[in-house]
Amino acid sequence: MNKFIMEANQFLNRNVPGYFHADFHGAGQPGNPDFLYKLKNDPHHNWSQQNIRYAINDLNTVLGIDFPEIIKQVEASTLTVCVVPRAKAEASYRPDQLLFKATVGAYARSTPGFADGSDFIIRHTNTRTTHLRNPVDGFENDGRMPYPGIASDTCNFSAHIRGRDILLVDDIYTKTVNIDEDMVQALFDNGARSVVFYAIGNTPKRF
Template identity: 55%
Template sequence: MTPFTIEQNNYLTQDIQAFYHTDFGGAQLPNNPNFLYKLKNDPHHNWTDYRLQEAQQEFLRVLLNDLPEVLRQINKTPLTVCVVPRAKAENSYNPNQLLFKATVRIAINRLGNNFIDGTNYIERHMNTKTTHIRQPMEGYINDGSVPYVGITNATCNISNDVIGKDILLIDDIYTRTVNIDEDAIQSLIDKGANSVSFYAIGKTVYNH
């Protein structure tokens, strides 16, 4: 696990302490967290139940190893764990397409009282553009807006339970230029969270 800083920009009013598990550079690269593709379970895949469960177990091992270290470095207890929602409205996914959030919930419940389950505190009610799909896919309508300042508040319901809490916001992949995570962090700050930190499984590798 590696610490980094999410720097303030047009989407975010302050620097944020952040962490990521490993580099994300594509399925062909060694040590890429390829289990994330299975947890998304997008329509162009047809993963078996065994492969989905295998991916969940791999993800769970990562969380159980990393989250206690995140807690130690942030040094705030308890941490309320929220998840950046998927791009489309929550009710448009079946349970096997929401395994990322489900696995985070399992990890929190195993880790004890230092973590509070806030995985349902941010729920998307309006479709947004899926940023990681660059080419049209048969049978998949990639509707909705691309990221803009305030997109989280406009397309999500955010629970009042975040008010006054120290939040750890989790996403699958952090990409600096997309700004979905920055906007989600700012929405939690605006809602009244006491503090927000961030953790991603993968951080996009840039080739310059």
């Protein structure tokens, strides 16, 4: 696991501690967490149920390595685990397209030192999927690109966030996109006592 500082900028008004498991170099590259693709289960892929089960196991393995190390390094007895929602409104996804969130939430529920807040942030308005470089047949990539305040404008935040120490989890962190910085700021705006960020993958060429 790697530690970094999520730096204050126009999206985020303070520095926040961050962690990531591994660099994300792209599908098929050595050491790349390719299992993340399978947990999205998007229509242009045709993953088997076995592939998906293996991906869930791979994610649980990574969480089992990193989460205990994170809780040792923070000044909190319990971290409430929230998940950065996918780019489109949650109601537009099938349950098997939300397996990253479901797996992270299940891990938090079953692990001492963590509480499940995976339903504390729900996307209600589409945003632009930022990592798609080329059009995908049958997929309309509508919604706005990141701007300061987009998380608050496009998501519902639970009142249970107030007063909690939050571990915000995303699948991939890309520094220049600012989706995660804006989401961290929204958590503070909704009363979080503290926020720590964690991603499975980090995009190194932009970090």
